[in-house]
Amino acid sequence: MRSLTRARSVARQVRAQIGYANDKLYERIISYIEKHHQIEVQAVPSAALFGSKAEVRADDAALFYDEALEKDEFEKLFVILHELGHLELHHRLKSVDEVPNLIIGAIYASDGAAALARYNPRAQEEAEANAFAREFLCPGDEVFRRWQSEDRPDSRIIAESLNLPQYLVRAQLAEALALLAMGDGEQSTKKKQKFECDKSQLAAAKFVGAPALVNAGPGTGKTATLVRRIVYLLDEIKTQPENILVLTFSNEAAEELQSRIAARFGDDIASRIKVGTFHGFGVEILFHHGQFVNLDSNFGILDEIGQQEFVSRILAETECRRILRLSRLDESIEGIVKHINYLKERLHTPDDLEAALRNWQPIEEEKIAYLESQEFLNVFRKYEEIRQVSKLVDFSDLIAAPIKILQEQDEVRHLYREQYKWVLVDEYQDVCRSVAKLLKLLCGADNPPWVVGDPRQAIFRFRGAAPENVIRFEQDFPDVERFNLNTNYRSCPEVIEGANQLAALMQSNEDAALDFEAWRPHQDNPIAFGETPLSVAFGNSDKAEQLGIVAQVRKWLEQGASLNDIAVLARRNVDVRNIVLALGENGIPATTNGLATSEGAAGDLAGIITFPDRPRASIPRLAYALGKNRFAPETIDFAINLLLDHLEQESPSPLVIKGEVGELIAEVTQAGDVLAKEKFSGDAFNCICAFLFEGSDYLRRILAEPESAARGLAIDEIVTSIVRAASYRFSHPKDKPLVARRGFADYFRNSLSSNQPSLLPPKENVDAVRVMTCHAAKGLEFPLVIVAGQASSIRFSKKEKTFDWLPMQFQPDKENDRRQADSLLFVGITRAKRAMLVTYAGSRSGTSRSESRETADLLGQWVTAHNVFQDEFPPSTAQETHAEVELVWGGSLSQPLASRTLSKDSCTIRTYLNDFARIKFPSSHSPLYPIFFQLVRASLEQIVELAHSQISYLSEQEAENIFFEKWSQHESVAGHMHERLFGRIGRRYVNRFANAYGEVSTIDEYLDITFCDETTGLPLRLELVKLYRTTNGEVIAIAFRPESLNGKINEKGLLWGKFEAHRNSLVLLKERFPDLRAFVFSGEDGTLHEFQWTKPNYYNQGVQALNDRVDAFSRGVFKQKIEEYNCDKCTQRVTCPHWIKTGF
Template identity: 30%
Template structure:
């Protein structure tokens, strides 16, 4: 690395022993080879132009603001050294170096971080930051000092470095792979085909290149760039737009590897990165502040939610927990922006369709339009935020209206190139049209059969109907496949032609496999069940590795994340190295950190069940029970009990708590989660030293997961507001409920060269290729059309020129998955899963496949080892059995351990529970006893939910009124319990009211919110009613469910014939005292025990 080379060149002894930062900087600056003048100046000096530091290249001078401490000054100078060595062009001043690197609380939002990853400016700044960190504290030195027993603060003081820099270097040094494997020697350059040359040298103003998988799309794009430069174009005149950060990174790397001169002067990046830079340069024209942020979905909902309560909404109920419908509403707004519909245009569309729409749909659309207008007004109120859709919509609208006004921003781009054009949305297509209107050439490349991002707003109609936007274009087709053997090409070709709705609009031509035949057909393995599917998978991965296909040259693909997780677990159990992080928030090492954070906000101390097992914090199990019982009854402030623990602890427990006081002393819930975790890991414990050991892939994966989550703690989440431990945990749960954590499943680039089998979804595999592909679950249900969300107005779901986009995308997913393979392709079907049918496209391609029956079985458990404890007291309460049916481990925490953390439940859920306690007392209870449960819950609201207090109170009043109207009294006693034996399980049924007419007995139940007929509670109640009818044959039992929020009663009929025995089986497991965890992304994120389960 250049930074370490510079360090060794001028300070050879420092590479091993360390050197104070300002001495190191002085040596380098004074060296004859460098000879830099480093000067300090006032922050308001015009020479700085508002920057933290400036490199004046012509005079070999670095100017630095004079109001920073010496360690920060050393970092700023080192950052400019990075620009001097890495970026020969002139740089603007580095305005946000201190903020972005050394003060994370003031840094960009998570949304902006996602967009900026590979923008031209951000790339240069990131490179200079990494250079500075490696120059001042090389990773090997950081690792050695920490493993020698030194803390982060000691290293910072000893070497005169910013503490924040030391933390980052320690994380990278201890948790990231050092070098992976040495990369393979570069493949010899392939001779361009006539197709590629013709496309790259296109003389026409607008060119569309349709490039199928493996036909050299990226190589042709690079050839086009080189052709333009060879014919007089200047690098700064080229704009290259991509769909993803990964594609942008690949292009930048390939340009550098090809030695393209002055490649740094080109603008290469994503559409969103371009839009962000455009808005930053022209912020005043859009009413934006210079440092505006980018709102991701979390920030969008946080912005809108406080204002929904006063809106005259007809369909959406803002009271209670509005997150589920707010999620869908925000998605609808973003999809509208994808189609160039701002709030005004969206409202116009809704009203234009009012005559044809039914009353229910019109009410829904008008609610959405009102929410959209409210959201836009809030977003524009102070110029501080835009959202992802705005990054495309606002530039596209502005350029269409007055391109000349923005000529300084886009006028230099004479040649526009677009990669992956099939993945752009309508707004992106209009942006391309506007930018290219005065350009000398527009050259786009894509493949409609690889369009699989419709759920993100992408529309294949932009490429299918390209001629509508650019009537004078010329089309080029790349039909020579360099990637795959002929046997694979023929299967891919079959699915892209005979089984794709696009064939009638854009026929797939004959594909020529340049590599010729490989001698082995792709294989379809038919498996009876999951154990055989995974057994065959493991066996075939090992077989290919034995034949010379390295683990890292193989990939497991699946449609769903849970299939990926299960496949990865199977391979790990078989001893195969796997690169797969999965759901990082379900990983044990991450749960340890989350449980630590929960201790700072939870009065019940429930996370003790996990934390008390960590190294250095171990507590005897009886003392854990004593502490939990004490906290359950006293509910002191979080962690205050360390100073006043219960008197009946054992001597060993009391001694252990002294270690706890040393570990947690001085840290509070008001601190940032980044500061808390860094303090625990780098100052107060040696846990990371333990994690740094181990070279097997499981140890490496643990470190990668920790690296992902700890850096995630560093970035302000959901907006610019400084986040505390409490607000972070609240936002994290909301983010998980929104399924907005997928980015954390992707390993960092440093892991790419590890020799391990990759496991990913088909969407994640886009743009990649592997020697061997293993495609799981090739049954029809995984390749069916997926319709848009039902809230989208029809104008947003129009088909592409007569092609059913949803059906085409389903066919495209299979096409993309199959075409990732170079030499080996294996498909696996699991016939036993609800009698799954084979995907029709695979069935019709059977003559091209080697069809075999799987026989190798491998038993793999999907979930954590089951907990076995004492059997519960019987009879089991009906509501408790519903909990067991949802998750046995949750039952264990709720009933057996009686854990009751307030942190984790949405306040609306706690208000609902409080309302039920105010409405009903147990049978025989005193209905006149004073009660204030709702007031207590409102008093315990955290700062994050304080603005919602009046609305939660209104919600409580609404529910209380409905309940009292139903019962006819202020507070009612519940009915006497009825005991029944359900297939061997003694169950106690306590209804809110029991009525009888003749021999018909109706059990009346009350709940706050409705549940579907397929909900667990509904099914269990039908089962119990069936058992009551069998046990008390003189009566006929039925049920009724009254919903407080809607004031509607629903009739519940008993099962006549159960038809399945899983409820019976679960009853037996409960009686045996078995409490396994059942991870489920949706259920777990709403569980109050999530952060420390399983423990």
């Protein structure tokens, strides 16, 4: 980001020289290029540029541009300015460019593949040239001030007044907003005291001649030691900056290092030192030498979203039904990608997995796992084959492919060893194990690695981090010289003592080789703050913990601390948001960064993105976004009712209503009109910008609010949404806007319901309590720290987290999750300078029925072994949350209600949204499973009818023909990416049913599976294949389930308690036909199982529960117990009336 800041600054300087007037701007630019750079600008035929749009040719002292650009004055102007950016910034006279992508060169293009692509040397320069051209034409801060002015011009009006395209103005407004929230990419502006290295640090910094491992615990000055080594290399050894390579784990860590180096040596020297991440360095190797692994310089990078889409497309080409959950295919695809990345991070290939499977002799209980492993191998192999042909790499390949190149190409390996005589590595415990192999190839006897790490701080295991990189360093690099940095310069003696206690408890047999020595405080370290600088506090509920945190912050403030002395570090994003709000509600300013939650502004934007595709799904969230803090919920709900009813009218006239309802309706209508224009031409980034800068006053109102926690959170979530939309655009350049918008909408809603922690810390120069995840706090320090949320759901923590489709020798260590939690606690505590409090809640609500939580093992051991001071927050018991939603947004059943919605595991609010209000988000690709299930069931029904009409069995071929006819003629099937996958499975299921359906009897009548409840009149649809009465009076019901029922049956048949989620149809029928016999066909098992009825008391309880829900639905009442575990994962939370009003 530092380079982009410089590019924007240079653009403003050049614009000042050329002049701000738009009159004859192009002519003045050409004059400046010719006079200042002695370059002549000429139009040439397209063929002369070999597919590019412009090129500076040094030999001709000319800038040639495509004469076809004369047809578009703005494109010509932007391309010329892009080239001028190269001339101003890169001091070279050669550049080949296509039409610039405006996203490249934006501060908000800082995530995923967009961020990685900048490590491609050409891409980095392209980003800087784009930033120059954008800022020259449309200075971000200037247009943002104008947009905020009293005249309230929107992006369209500003674009017209500047004679610029609206998309450029929108992009620059987004840039200005991002800068407002994130800063300009520079690190803290506060002055750091001059640091003189101690003896151990100097010894490490000046060591040469062998591999070096610097074991640097928290606060021991590792970054200062690393910078001091660069000083030594440049000033004393007199090496050239270009011969130094500094590698680290994250982009944020690389930015920090670049800033520290620039502060010490200046921008000119700093820009000549290669500083980056291992993955970024891999991009550079592949850019220059990708031909050795069959890649050209334009290879594509698959981020995790791209991987999932890629896997989705290849499923039809592999036999893998055992590892697919057909009804939740997206979850299965996520699992496949997770397995692939796990193996590739460890350099395991499909051949390695196949060899392991050949040696696996599964015992009886392992046979299913063995078959699943075989099917995963099929997908893994196909993934690798098609990825390579497609010239694509995933993040793991950015390490694996350079390893292959350096391993096999002696000349290339020699080139890099000669180029980078000094290789420095920071945060070595946070990179994956394969990086050690890359480092061994990059470094030889003449350029041994100099590495800094601490396995106790390995908090990125969920991303493949391998602390064993540090532990096994001596095995990887013989003749290692070790340096232990044992003086802590950060914390008071009490905090250091706690860190020593934790470190000793964390010491395992594996890392005993590190010879842990207790850290000691430096004489100038700060003194402890308060009477108990180390303490642990328990709250009986989340609310009690949050209020306890508020009380502790207030206590510190009363004792003389300032707001920005205090940091609260939490485990999850949702905890960060709740703590920020709790502080704000109690008058304590708080801030965060990188947050995106369903209840916040990110949820608002996730809702509006789909307006062009399905207004009905977006209107509720849009209305609440625009009406929040202005109108009562009842007013907003009434407006939503009117708007949704209006959508149903065939030729609606404009809604004209007076009062507050009318005011809100007018605003929603205006925003909808602007968003509707983006239907075919706007991706998600454009939709967000259209809403923020043209379609509404949503952002203006937030910016106009007084400084508060809620205001800061809203701005942060808006910028996070822009960042993610920009990254998605970058990684999907070939998608049409409509396809890209729907794809991002799916991804974004899913991401809001994930527990992936934010890695971005808040800005430092703010007068507020800083709240962030422990992951975001890595490398930072604060005088006073609260480490919050140090307990997790027992259900979640005990949930199996193994990689189910891998042989035992490939399985991860089951202790990893525990070690990850221990490291998070250790990192959190050691951020503190003067005082630290650990907090946790025993349960969500504090009631006896609320699910209990358990603390990290390390916390319990520490408190017990060292008598750490413990406190208890005042209890705050919340009653179990039961949401009750009536027909709040109107609606009625348009078809009979499926019996599955009556299950206690089915959310009643989701039933209201989907079946009554018909509020359901569109998908980027319509899932085939509902159609598949419907057509298989219809085929099984026809097989039953034909068998009874013929009084004979049907052959497999006859059964297959029945399914094929239905499948091939359905309009939504042809051309779908999963057509072959589901078609193949469907044929297998109907064949098996034809074999399983025996003992054909004479049928007296077929019975209707759709009926109205006798008491309430609610229309219900039983999810059955067939219901009939035989001539002997028996009533037979046949149900279908695709999944295996093994484990749910005994010698008598299918067990009542094992079929809870799907037995509603059978129970409802039992009430009508007491002698009912029910059978369930499993497509995977290929068998019919008779359903076993339970004891009368259990049966009656089940019947009563169903009747209660039928009665409530018939009255338009939807009651739901709110369970944190389920709601946190729900992708419909964005439009859930309960959660929208909770945020309200």
